[in-house]
Amino acid sequence: MTTVRCYVPLSPGQLETLRTERRLAGPLAATAVTAAVRGALPTGDAEEWEYAALQEAAAGQASGGAPVILAAVDLTEDRVDLQDGGEDASVTVGDVDLPRVAALHVGDDVVTGGAVSLPSAGEELELSWYDTTEIGHVVELARALGPRSDPGA
Template identity: 65%
Template sequence: MTTVRCYVPLGADELARLHTDRRLSGPRPGYAVTGPVREADTSGDQEEWEYAALQEAARAVRDGGSPVVVAAVDLTADQVDATAPDGARVQVGDVDLPRVAALHLGDDVVTGDPAALQDQDEELELSWYDTTEIAHVVELARACAPVPDDAPDAD
C-alpha cells in the first residue's frame, strides 16, 4: 500500500499523550505534498515539496502561539484526506507512534527561548530528533509551553 509522508503539528500535551499512549486519535490537521504544493514550485522535486509542507506545518504551529513541534508521520494513503487541500494542509487519521519517522523542533523549543522565532519572514530553523528521543522532546516542549491564564500562581 502507498504511504504518504505527513507533517503533523503537535502541542506539548499531544506530544506527551503520543509518548504515553503511543497513539493520537484522528482526524487531525496535517500537512503533505499536495497538488497546490507542486503547483507553487513546478520546477521542484519531492524533497523540495516535502520541505515546503514541513515549513507550512511549522508556521501553523508558530502562528498558533505554541512551541514548534512537528511529527513526520508515514501514513497509508487511505488515512490522508487530501480531497480539498488548503496549500499543504490535509486531514489525517490516527497517528500511531511506530508510524512517526521523526520529530522536528523549532529553535524556540531547542533553546527554550520563544523569541527565537520572532522573524516571521524567514524559514523556520528546525532540528531533527529521532522518536527514541521522545521523552526528552516532551521535556523540552513542556519547558517552553505557555502557561495558561487560569493556572494558579507559583507563589
C-alpha cells in the same frame, strides 16, 4: 498501498500522549505534499516539496503562538484526506501510531526555551530533527516552556 509523509503539528500535551499511549486519535490537521504544493514549485523535486510542506506546518504553529513541534508521519493513502483542490499543503489524517512516526521536528523556540518570531515571507524556520527514540527528551524540552505553551492540550 502508497504511503504519504504528513507533518502533524503537536501541542506539548499531544506529544506527551503520543509518548505515553503511543497513539493519537484522529482526525488531526496536518500538511503534506499536495497538488497545490507541487503547483507552487513546478520545477521542484520530491525533496523540495516535502520541505515546503514541513515549513508550512512549522509556520502555522509559529503564527498561532504555539511551540513548533511536528511529527513526520508515514501513513497509507487511505488514512489521509488530501483535500484535492485546496490552495495549500493542508490535509487531515486519521489516527497516528508512534511506530508510524519517522521523526520529530522541533523549532528553536522549544530547543532554546525562547519565543520564536515568524520569519518574513521567503525565510525559513530553523528546525531540529529528533529520532522517535528521543521523544522523552523532546517532551522535557516542551515541559520546560511552562503552561503558556499548551493552548490545545
